[in-house]
Amino acid sequence: MDIIFSVVLIIAGIGLFAMIGADPAAAASPTELGAAFWPQIILAIMIVLSVVNIVTSLKKMKADGKTVTSDIDVAGFFKSKLFIGMIAVAILALVLPTIGFVPACILFLIGYGILLKADNIPKLAIISVLITIVIYILFQGALDIMLPRGTGFFRELALTFEKILPF
Amino acid sequence: MFDLIVTGFSIVFAPATFLFIVGGTIIGVIFGAMPGVSASMAVALALPFAYAMKPIVAIAFLVSVYCASITGGGITAILFKIPGTPSSAPTTFDGYPMAQRGEAGKALGYSLIASAFGGLVAAFAMALISPQLAAVALKFGPSELFAVSFLGLSVLSCLDSDNIVKTLISGCIGLLLACIGMDPMLGIARFTFGSSTLLGGIEMIPVMIGLFAVTEVLKQTNKQKKIDVEKDSTTKDGDTSAKLPSFKELWDTKWTMIRASILGTVVGILPGAGATIASFLSYAIEKKVSKHPELLGTGIPDGIVASEAANNGATGGAMVPLLSLGIPGGNAAAIMMTALVIQGVQVGPLLIKQQPEYLASVFASMFVTNIVMVIVSMGIARVFAKILSVPYSILGPVIVILATIGAYATNNNTGDVVLMVGAGIIGYLFSKLKYNSAALVLGLVLGQMCESNFRRAYTLTNGSIIAIFSKPITFVIVAACVIMLVYPFVKPLVSKKKAA
Numbered sequence: 001m002d003i004i005f006s007v008v009l010i011i012a013g014i015g016l017f018a019m020i021g022a023d024p025a026a027a028a029s030p031t032e033l034g035a036a037f038w039p040q041i042i043l044a045i046m047i048v049l050s051v052v053n054i055v056t057s058l059k060k061m062k063a064d065g066k067t068v069t070s071d072i073d074v075a076g077f078f079k080s081k082l083f084i085g086m087i088a089v090a091i092l093a094l095v096l097p098t099i100g101f102v103p104a105c106i107l108f109l110i111g112y113g114i115l116l117k118a119d120n121i122p123k124l125a126i127i128s129v130l131i132t133i134v135i136y137i138l139f140q141g142a143l144d145i146m147l148p149r150g151t152g153f154f155r156e157l158a159l160t161f162e163k164i165l166p167f
Numbered sequence: 168m169f170d171l172i173v174t175g176f177s178i179v180f181a182p183a184t185f186l187f188i189v190g191g192t193i194i195g196v197i198f199g200a201m202p203g204v205s206a207s208m209a210v211a212l213a214l215p216f217a218y219a220m221k222p223i224v225a226i227a228f229l230v231s232v233y234c235a236s237i238t239g240g241g242i243t244a245i246l247f248k249i250p251g252t253p254s255s256a257p258t259t260f261d262g263y264p265m266a267q268r269g270e271a272g273k274a275l276g277y278s279l280i281a282s283a284f285g286g287l288v289a290a291f292a293m294a295l296i297s298p299q300l301a302a303v304a305l306k307f308g309p310s311e312l313f314a315v316s317f318l319g320l321s322v323l324s325c326l327d328s329d330n331i332v333k334t335l336i337s338g339c340i341g342l343l344l345a346c347i348g349m350d351p352m353l354g355i356a357r358f359t360f361g362s363s364t365l366l367g368g369i370e371m372i373p374v375m376i377g378l379f380a381v382t383e384v385l386k387q388t389n390k391q392k393k394i395d396v397e398k399d400s401t402t403k404d405g406d407t408s409a410k411l412p413s414f415k416e417l418w419d420t421k422w423t424m425i426r427a428s429i430l431g432t433v434v435g436i437l438p439g440a441g442a443t444i445a446s447f448l449s450y451a452i453e454k455k456v457s458k459h460p461e462l463l464g465t466g467i468p469d470g471i472v473a474s475e476a477a478n479n480g481a482t483g484g485a486m487v488p489l490l491s492l493g494i495p496g497g498n499a500a501a502i503m504m505t506a507l508v509i510q511g512v513q514v515g516p517l518l519i520k521q522q523p524e525y526l527a528s529v530f531a532s533m534f535v536t537n538i539v540m541v542i543v544s545m546g547i548a549r550v551f552a553k554i555l556s557v558p559y560s561i562l563g564p565v566i567v568i569l570a571t572i573g574a575y576a577t578n579n580n581t582g583d584v585v586l587m588v589g590a591g592i593i594g595y596l597f598s599k600l601k602y603n604s605a606a607l608v609l610g611l612v613l614g615q616m617c618e619s620n621f622r623r624a625y626t627l628t629n630g631s632i633i634a635i636f637s638k639p640i641t642f643v644i645v646a647a648c649v650i651m652l653v654y655p656f657v658k659p660l661v662s663k664k665k666a667a
Binding site for chain 1: 385569
């Protein structure tokens with residue numbers, strides 16, 4: 001996995017190096033280093049270090065008698081709680097602009113709570129709603145942070161909540 | 168000097184002003200502890216109250232909010248690995264592991280005492296040598312500022328001595344992320360792939376929150392049984408209250424505290440630097456000079472002290488150019504200046520000479536705030552610490568929700584939440600492959616400062632690299648950086664030779 005990541009870094013690094021170098025606006029002048037100078041230096045260092053890392057890893061792998069793919073368990077990863085957790089957090093970020101903060105927060109708290117094996121689901125649901133109310137009043141009301149409202153029906157719902165707020 | 172102190176205390180100990188300062192401290196600590204509410208945002212939120220006050224009381228009140236919010240940021244950094252303010256990010260490196268070991272109270276104690284000490288050192292520096300410090304700050308041109316930021320980057324070679332190459336690669340990734348968006352000198356789009364969203368660059372706060380808070384929740388999701396066992400031992404100890412460390416324990420960190428406070432004050436004065444760079448730089452230097460650098464990051468008091476004393480030191484430093492020259496060194500200082508200007512106060516080099524009571528008021532307010540803050544923060548931290556006993560099936564998702572708000576509130580943009588999640592997942596991958604998230608953040612924080620000042624210096628010297636490095640301050644700092652960078656590679660060779 002380590003070697004694969006380093007290879008990805010090298011390929012991406014070479015691509016970005018070429019891309020920024022090909023931009024004529026980023027070229028240097030006698031008294032200006034140009035927009036390409038700094039990123040190209042960093043990319044060059046990163047590529048060299050990644051090559052060093054691959055060589056070191058290969059040596060270590062040979063000594064341990066492992067192969068490039070021996071530490072990778074793709075099927076196990078997709079079945080793991082970690083993968084579901086990553087998906088849950090990604091879904092939260094993606095649905096936030098559509099369904100708004102309040103529904104997204106309640107659903108996430110319940111969903112992730114179940115993933116983390118909460119003992120009592122009805123109790124978890126009640127706690128999730130209460131936590132959402134406290135967070136909403138604190139941030140949207142007291143601190144005046146405009147939390148995402150969502151679109152359509154969810155936006156109307158959010159506007160109704162905002163009218164109820166005491167602040 | 169004595170007159171200044173007497174004037175300052177006579178202002179802040181007027182009953183109404185004192186109450187405002189205590190209120191400002193409470194508001195500041197709470198706001199600072201909230202993810203997504205930065206120190207400058209806390210000052211901005213307190214601004215409407217200041218309009219109703221006399222200018223001299225208003226500045227004392229706003230200073231109390233500012234200082235306390237920087238301290239408040241350390242509370243959530245230690246307890247939940249969510250830096251309340253970006254300047255508290257290095258506090259998570261040692262504070263969170265201590266909390267996980269059941270020493271949350273002690274970690275909070277170190278954080279509060281170091282914050283107060285840093286703030287007091289900065290307050291005295293500001294009151295005693297404000298004009299001199301401002302004059303020194305004016306000597307720091309682009310080449311010197313480049314050297315300072317390079318000094319911060321030089322720590323990359325020793326952040327994790329077991330994985331130097333991977334740590335350096337992580338730092339390079341951070342530096343590359345800092346390149347995304349408009350080029351700081353010419354405004355040319357770099358690595359934006361045609362996206363207008365990326366033109367503004369990569370926001371630091373969502374990346375930090377993702378790398379620290381979201382990654383941690385993902386890790387605990389993967390090993391939930393273990394965390395529940397750890398939590399039991401934490402609550403059994405009953406050590407989740409803000410118990411202060413003993414005098415002896417504090418005495419052991421005296422040099423770190425003094426070093427970080429002075430460094431924080433100096434960095435706070437430099438334009439464009441501020442509390443975040445101060446705390447990272449201080450942590451970096453601590454890693455270099457510590458007798459046991461390998462323990463930093465595993466949960467030792469020195470790491471907390473280095474970060475918190477420096478970021479609070481920077482609060483006093485930031486007030487120096489504001490009061491001496493009328494130049495706000497950072498966002499929070501700019502907001503405070505606005506409050507004064509709106510009330511008709513002429514902020515500029517003549518302010519200290521013609522109306523010294525403003526300097527006196529700011530000094531006394533910082534002095535009182537840094538003492539009151541310890542008491543207030545202990546109370547608030549105790550409430551926050553109770554949350555640690557909540558089952559992780561509830562606490563974990565709540566941390567993600569608070570992190571989401573923290574990332575979103577930066578620009579009121581849901582795109583920043585997506586960035587935070589991406590950073591969280593990358594952070595997990597980093598921890599699995601033994602790359603270094605702290606190095607990535609260090610690169611991201613210092614990248615633009617390093618690049619823009621180097622390029623500015625190059626232009627100012629008409630393209631002469633020798634002229635950049637021959638400036639005395641720059642030469643000394645860069646030479647020290649090179650030694651620090653090369654030392655970890657040379658050290659094993661020297662040891663081998665000796666052994667042979």
